[in-house]
Amino acid sequence: xxxxxxxxxxxxxxxxxxSRIRDFNGMPQWHPGIADSRIENGDxxxxxxxxxxxxxxxxxxxxxxxxxxxxxxxxxxxxILESPMGVENYVATLKLTPVTDGARCFAEWxxxxxxxxxxxxxxxxxxxxxxxxxxxxxxxxxxxxx
Amino acid sequence: xxxxxxRSTVIDAPIERVWAVLRDFNxxxxxHEVVTESRIEGDERSDQVGCVRSFTLxxxxxxxxxxxxxxxxxxxxxxxxxxxxxxxxxYVATVTLKPVTDGDRxxxxxxxxxxxxxxxxxxxxxxxARDVYEAGFTNLRRHLREGGDRRASGLAAAMPSALPLPSRxxxxxxxxxxxxxxPGDGEAAAPGPGEVRIRQRAIGxxxxxxxxxxxxxxxxxxxxxxxxxxxxxxxxxxxxxxSGVLPGDxxxxxxxxxGAYCNVRTVPAEWVVRLPAGVEDDVAAxxxxxxxxxxxxxRDLGHVGAGTRLLVHAAAGGVGLLVCxxxxxxxxxxxxxxxxxxxxxxxxxxxxxxxxxxxEHRFAEVVQAQFGGADVVxxxxxxxxxxxxxxxxARRGHWISLGQASGALRPIAADQLVQKSITFSRPAVFDYxxxxxxxxxxAQRVWTALADGTLKAPPIERHSLGAAAEAHARLExxxxxxxxxxxx
Numbered sequence: 001x002x003x004x005x006x007x008x009x010x011x012x013x014x015x016x017x018x019s020r021i022r023d024f025n026g027m028p029q030w031h032p033g034i035a036d037s038r039i040e041n042g043d044x045x046x047x048x049x050x051x052x053x054x055x056x057x058x059x060x061x062x063x064x065x066x067x068x069x070x071x072x073x074x075x076x077x078x079x080i081l082e083s084p085m086g087v088e089n090y091v092a093t094l095k096l097t098p099v100t101d102g103a104r105c106f107a108e109w110x111x112x113x114x115x116x117x118x119x120x121x122x123x124x125x126x127x128x129x130x131x132x133x134x135x136x137x138x139x140x141x142x143x144x145x146x
Numbered sequence: 147x148x149x150x151x152x153r154s155t156v157i158d159a160p161i162e163r164v165w166a167v168l169r170d171f172n173x174x175x176x177x178h179e180v181v182t183e184s185r186i187e188g189d190e191r192s193d194q195v196g197c198v199r200s201f202t203l204x205x206x207x208x209x210x211x212x213x214x215x216x217x218x219x220x221x222x223x224x225x226x227x228x229x230x231x232x233x234x235x236x237y238v239a240t241v242t243l244k245p246v247t248d249g250d251r252x253x254x255x256x257x258x259x260x261x262x263x264x265x266x267x268x269x270x271x272x273x274x275a276r277d278v279y280e281a282g283f284t285n286l287r288r289h290l291r292e293g294g295d296r297r298a299s300g301l302a303a304a305m306p307s308a309l310p311l312p313s314r315x316x317x318x319x320x321x322x323x324x325x326x327x328x329p330g331d332g333e334a335a336a337p338g339p340g341e342v343r344i345r346q347r348a349i350g351x352x353x354x355x356x357x358x359x360x361x362x363x364x365x366x367x368x369x370x371x372x373x374x375x376x377x378x379x380x381x382x383x384x385x386x387x388x389s390g391v392l393p394g395d396x397x398x399x400x401x402x403x404x405g406a407y408c409n410v411r412t413v414p415a416e417w418v419v420r421l422p423a424g425v426e427d428d429v430a431a432x433x434x435x436x437x438x439x440x441x442x443x444x445r446d447l448g449h450v451g452a453g454t455r456l457l458v459h460a461a462a463g464g465v466g467l468l469v470c471x472x473x474x475x476x477x478x479x480x481x482x483x484x485x486x487x488x489x490x491x492x493x494x495x496x497x498x499x500x501x502x503x504x505x506e507h508r509f510a511e512v513v514q515a516q517f518g519g520a521d522v523v524x525x526x527x528x529x530x531x532x533x534x535x536x537x538x539x540a541r542r543g544h545w546i547s548l549g550q551a552s553g554a555l556r557p558i559a560a561d562q563l564v565q566k567s568i569t570f571s572r573p574a575v576f577d578y579x580x581x582x583x584x585x586x587x588x589a590q591r592v593w594t595a596l597a598d599g600t601l602k603a604p605p606i607e608r609h610s611l612g613a614a615a616e617a618h619a620r621l622e623x624x625x626x627x628x629x630x631x632x633x634x
Contacts, residue, residue, distance in 0.1 A: 005245075005247065006247050006248065007244060007245060007246050007247045007248065007253065008246060008247070008248035008249075009156050009246055009248070009249075009251070009253070097154065097253070097255065098152075098154065099154050099155060099156055099253070100152060100153045100154045100155070101153070101154070101155045101280065101283065104156070106154070106156070106244065106246070106253040106255075108244065128247075133247075133248060136248060
């Protein structure tokens with residue numbers, strides 16, 4: 001099992017950041033790597049169990065299922081059902097925690113998965129740097145502009 | 147109703163540094179200004195789950211808290227109040243650190259739940275949040291900024307391990323005969339980072355020690371110099387960052403820098419291997435370098451297996467006997483040269499099937515006539531046996547020049563090798579144990595071979611450290627059988 005862990009501090013309250021990322025169908029609005037997104041079967045995008053079907057900017061199609069959503073913990077957990085990445089048993093968690101001294105929050109994005117041994121390094125880099133850190137960088141840029 | 151207080155912050159330091167302070171349950175009087183004095187009750191360590199810290203606050207209140215959970219993997223510490231002069235009831239607090247991977251900083255989360263007497267909820271919540279947690283954030287930031295965590299604690303400074311220890315040695319002030327080895331008095335410095343200090347009991351004597359004493363390789367023994375590449379003893383203390391060995395461990399070491407002829411020595415931890423209980427001190431000193439040498443000769447260089455015709459010189463010497471017994475187990479035809487009938491008998495007992503007694507290094511004719519030549523020659527003689535070795539080798543034979551006891555080998559022309567497609571190697575064993583992992587693997591192979599009988603320990607001749615000169619004289623006299631060991 002491979003684990004990727006990325007964390008950052010974003011200059012906005014957890015409530016504010018959460019309202020931007022909570023929507024399971026809303027990645028294209030805040031993550032620069034995502035081109036489009038739809039929810040399958042006409043489900044609501046905050047219904048646990050719903051499936052988002054989206055494309056990355058480089059054209060890859062990914063389907064992910066929402067496994068848990070907590071407005072209390074500011075966290076969501078999801079798994080990959082289908083993707084061109086060559087990962088199995090991929091489960092990821094995105095979570096915010098308030099930083100009480102100042103209007104900031106601590107953001108964590110982590111994933112566990114299996115893959116071919118030869119691809120570990122490449123996947124850890126792609127997921128940790130491009131997907132997770134790329135998302136954090138976009139959030140940091142967005143909230144510093146306000 | 148249970149009160150809940152949460153405070154969190156981001157500290158501009160890597161998580162390892164922050165955690166090193168916070169995991170110590172008794173560190174708070176060094177960094178938190180509200181804590182005037184703290185101690186751990188009983189004789190327990192401050193990272194022992196269950197330990198109790200007893201401390202006084204600057205307002206005179208006294209508190210006893212117990213560590214109830216500690217996780218280095220989650221960077222998490224949980225504790226509760228067991229007794230206090232402030233009315234915090236059922237108080238349980240958790241400190242959690244998380245790495246901010248984006249910038250190498252640390253997220254610090256501190257929370258607690260507790261009950262209070264009626265009407266004092268708000269006052270006590272604020273006291274915990276502001277005076278303890280928020281003030282703690284500020285205080286720890288300053289502590290780290292001022293390097294308070296990097297100053298040696300009073301305990302470390304007072305430890306006797308910081309002092310050098312006297313060490314007796316056998317030291318050469320000149321290059322020359324055995325008599326240049328004189329008793330000397332020196333010091334073994336306290337172990338620095340990555341080092342281990344060892345009180346030695348047995349020291350292996352090897353032919354390389356003689357070469358160094360004679361001044362053949364001055365770079366390896368600058369004067370005044372202490373020879374010796376290997377020893378066995380007990381770890382006295384270890385420097386920072388050393389894992390795998392602890393004070394009190396029985397260990398052996400092998401290193402490429404001379405200096406083992408002494409009774410206390412500080413060496414790099416990567417030279418050191420732990421010693422299995424079944425291997426005696428003097429056996430380990432007699433077999434570590436020599437056994438690893440045999441392993442390199444037979445496995446890496448000679449590729450010795452069933453039917454290999456192996457010719458080993460000085461077959462009754464320390465390396466020779468180990469090579470004989472190991473090669474026999476591998477199924478080789480073991481031919482050995484020795485200088486006396488007594489040595490032939492011992493060599494035979496250790497697996498040398500065909501000892502040749504010769505005092506003038508004459509053996510090629512017998513080897514060719516009886517065996518059709520040798521596939522592998524292990525040569526510690528050097529120049530005096532140069533032409534005989536060449537004549538004794540079979541076609542595609544391999545000549546391993548391990549030593550030059552009789553004198554430096556004259557150059558061998560490449561065109562001479564082509565006459566029988568001979569290969570030649572000139573190994574330095576230290577290149578085969580350049581990392582701790584390689585050393586540990588090879589040492590383990592020697593200990594295992596000794597334990598299961600594959601390797602038969604050679605007879606050991608013991609001399610005291612003070613009589614190192616006599617030991618060298620004996621080794622060079624060619625009268626010894628087996629291995630020589632100095633007892634410190």
